[in-house]
Amino acid sequence: MKLAGTLQAALTFTGIVVSASPSANATSVCCNTLAHQLPAIFHGKVSPDFNGLVQSRWSGTSMLRPGCIMTPQSADDVSRIVRILTRNRCQFAVKGGGHNANPGANSIDGGVSIDLVRLNTANLARDRSYVSLGAGLTWGRAYDAFNNSQVGFPGGVCEGVGVGGVSLGGGQSLFQAKMGWVVDNILEYQLVLASGEVVTASQRRRSDLFKALKGGNTNFGIVTRVKIAAFDFPGMWSGQVVSSIDKGATNRSAMLDSVSRAVVKFVAENNKDLDSGVQVAVAYPRGNVGQIALSALSNVANVAEPPSLKSFSDLPNRVSFAARHGKIADFTHQLSEFQPTGFRQVTASVTIDNDFETLRQIWDASDKVYNSLPQKDKIDWIVVLFPQPVIQQSYSKKRGGNSLGLSNNKKDQIVVWLASRWSDPSLDGMMDQARRDFIDATVAVAKKNNAYSPFLYINYAGPEQDPLCGYGAKSVAFFKRTAKKYDPNAVFQKLMPGGFKVSQAKCER
Template sequence: MGFSSTVVAAGLLFAASVIAGDVRASDLVGDCRWSETAELHPTCIVQPSSADVLSGFVKTLVQGECPFAIKSGGHNPWAGVNDIDEGVVVDLSKINEVSLSYDRTSVKLGAGGNWGDVYKALEPQGMMVPGARASGVGVGGMTLGGGLSYFTPRVGLTADNVVDFEVVLASGEVVHATDSDNTDLFYSLKGGSSNFGIVTRMDVKAFQNGEIWGGEIVSPINATEDALHHLNDFVTNSNTDVNTAVEVVFNLNTTNGEQRIISIVADTAGNADSSLLKPFQSLPKVADTSRKTSMSDLSEELQGRLPAGQRYAFATVTFQSDLDALKQVHNISLAVFEDYKDVKDVTWNLVYESLPLDYQNFGPNPIGLNYSTTDRIALVLNPTWLDATQDDQVAKAANDWVDRIQEWTNVHGKSSPLELLPYAAPFQDPLEFYGDDNLKFLQEVAKKYDPDEAFQKLVPGGFKVSKAGRQ
């Protein structure tokens, strides 16, 4: 019996949905991917409804040595991370609970839900959790990679706010990891990705929050110098107002020449007059959507600018926050895009993200944010295009972009040993930058809870602790 037949039989036994045969995930309602680049052809798609149901499938997969992929929201654009060729996709979309605890201190979240639905469920109750800025991002994948949100300056990363992980191990055992039970696993899951088991649910700290103020301020490209200056000032002074958050995005299409700056601003306390955000509001405007609104509405606006069905990629670098370094990194990026101007109909999106020192005050987690003595800026390259024949050239450009920026920051003493895992490209090694002690710890925990290394060998996608530091 092939593993397709084996999994179908397991589906009948454990009463869960199984789609068999050569299918694309997008052919199955509820199992689509954000980016066309992530779409592969699994042999089976399994949709468990609970950890207990998933337990039986995991035992079947591991005992049969069946390769499999794990999908939460399917928002990572790189092929193989949340899909697989000739293997099984474990699609968690039916595990999508949003349940506020009786004492209103935490929310139980299914790992297969998306953050837009989480916000919509909590807002009528006046409650909130720190989740993704785009509504379509999955709960599980984002949290296991750390999780930056508009609320990070106030409460830390999403992972920092988890108080209980429900995990299905390779043995099929369902365990809980908290600060008093399986504490080593609890720490490791706060940034360690899918190296230890399949997280099905998590309890996340909740807090009261009403409407927020935010939106997108679109400016002409000739405001670049001012936008970079405002971003650097924001990073330096961000500790003066923990309710504010900013991303500065440059949209650059080298084919048709369209270029613009988008300052994505938010004040989670609903204040439209924050002194930290005023400089961005003073930029020349092509459009301005800033208003008092709900988190769900704001997250849908951002998701609308990044629609599913296109081709996307990620790569990321981090460097010390310094205005001269910021300008140099930006100019290097422009030079790379000019070198690849023959790659047609691609929009190069540069997303600048603040990483101030104060983010070290949360946790603990293994991500390595504490390996810095300066404020930092994370820069994400997020190109988008439609033609699959351009995939190799876009990937080559991303690799070149990372190499050139890292070369400059290393030579000029502005480098920072951090690559944000959710935005890293396959040719990068984000786990290596967690630091030697953290990486060794994660490797030991993975071996303890998965002694036969099923999640290292049978799950080909994602960054593996067993391979980290070896590139």
């Protein structure tokens, strides 16, 4: 009894809470072992930085309470952690940038959280042909690291988004019309397999794993570093246009017509100006203050106000227009101001063909969902559009292909992202239902107009969506073969419950 009491006291001192349930006992064993073998990177519940690590996420909806947190400083650290977790059958989660709002996507209740925040190296190759980025970096810090190097590379468009998540989910960037998805520009992944082995995957080495990682999310291992193709890049032009939808000389219906036409025209003609890009957010800010459209404009050739973006700067009811020549870091910082941390978030993704009638009707469907909410004055209702021109898919093959299932797509598309936020946790249930209603409504509109695409951008997908099946049955079958080869004991299917699991993909044939 004295020995048991001493052990209990020791575990409590390190911040490990002992429970009678089998899963909790497994976590206690793992946390105790991790604390003993890797004390410099261990954080128990009484550690002074534990709560800060729990809260270092974009959305309050993803803040869970693990039994302990590990902050590895190297791939070897990750390897040792994985070996301990698999040996003791402990559940775990992995956090990179922490920018996914879905519960469980980057944290876990009661298990072990692996926070990659210390995997934050950023190096430029001597010949300037690639950058090597730690998976725990955010894109803002990655761009900042090379601010004085006049080098560019495809990466995320928000500064707080993590390198790891974007590098596994496809990845939209400022260069997508010119260079494709972020994953189409990755030269090499370093990752830790379920066995604890540290390996690399590239076009020449483990090419099947390399392709599977490019869209396959967290089903195959823990990525610790990526190498991304780089190029000389002196700077870019960016602009931000804010327009009122329902206040001004042009009425609301006509404004939504104008926004929709501008987006559809740009996507259809993006192949004529590969250097320009746009993201458009239409929002009802909290407090019933009206509806606005925010257009974030970019040109990576540093051309000011290119003709392809004129439809956005010329939108009626303009409230403000700010533009600058600068660096990628400047643009991502500006864009991130519209998606700050500190809120609770829902996320959902729907992809449509580039069709005016469909997009215009989606605004009406979205309004119907928003107006049905009993406490809509307490939320920011935000819907964001991302162009997905067909030319974006043409860059994949030269670097070994990706697993997004779009190689046979022949249509320009638009990704529709619900990114609404609020502060009061009591509204979580209302917003979960709103997300489901939004998905149902937008999918119904797209199918009615024969403009529906099953593709779902995985990093924006809601928890009830199945983005892996959205890639198609062929991709899912490839994922399953690859997962079985590199993770025969299904560690990343069973012990890492968060995220979208290939073992749970139920695709309609």
